[in-house]
Amino acid sequence: MIKKTVLLIFLTSAFILTSCSFGGRIVYVGEEKAAKARMKEILAAIKDKDKEAMKALFSKKALDEANDVDDGVDYLFDFFQGDVQSWEIDAWSSGESIERGKKSIMLRTWYIVTTDKEKYMFFVIDYIKDTMNPDNAGLYTLRVIKAEDEETEFGYWQDMCIPGIYKPKQ
Template sequence: MLNKNNDGKNADFRLEQVIETIKSKDKEAIKALFSNKALDEAENFDENADYLFSFIQGDIDSWEELGGPTVFDSNDNGHKKKEVSSYYYVNTDKERYFFLLDDCTVDTDQPDNVGLYLLLVVKAEDREKIYDGDQKIIYDGYKRLTHAGIYIPLK
């Protein structure tokens, strides 16, 4: 149970790491947060990082968690895997954003999976649109779509 309690704290820490890379506009630092798998599967990671840095308007001054993280945890005969999805509002002095982070924190069989897989960012007022299956951002109907790397769907 103690490990479960740390999932939220670890997710918050990961968000703070992302925020620091945005504040410093450090492409290499944000890249280091992502898993090798995400970097291999991402399209135009460097360009998307640059776009993220320009998309966030103003100075980040606060954030708030939207409920606890969603945790997918498995242990199959000692083969452990944990994936954490966390959801936040991030506020600047000019705008409010919604951040979704998909983070693989443990994978004993595939260490290249460990790290952020997805960082999705939209303006806060567009948050509901990403879940709309007709928009085909996160879902196509009821099917979950896969995106790797930095994803800013509503540019």
């Protein structure tokens, strides 16, 4: 009887702590809230063409590993056209690691952004919390494409996991 009770408590806890959707309803709302807050910061930096604000969103690890962050920011500011009319989360998923009381939460979010000139898709990898490796906390990946290019410019998230801002090869 005690084993069944412990197992039931374990399974219930695992279900409650799961960060995915259940029946179209978000179980862990904090991650969605973090994703929305991050997108507002990204769009504000783009609107203001604030290079330093954009770079400040990235983790130290991403900035160290990226080829040329300044070039990526310049590319993004030139590529993104128009005033934002609307944006929404298209999909999101997360991964969590816990080790010796320390935690890392990686959030992967796809957004649809519509401006008065174009429709874009954003893909973001954001370590919203990382006490395992504090240099990893912040944005790791930002990929912005025209929505019409989704088939050729988007793929599996693992293939899009690059440090910094995506810039297609010319």
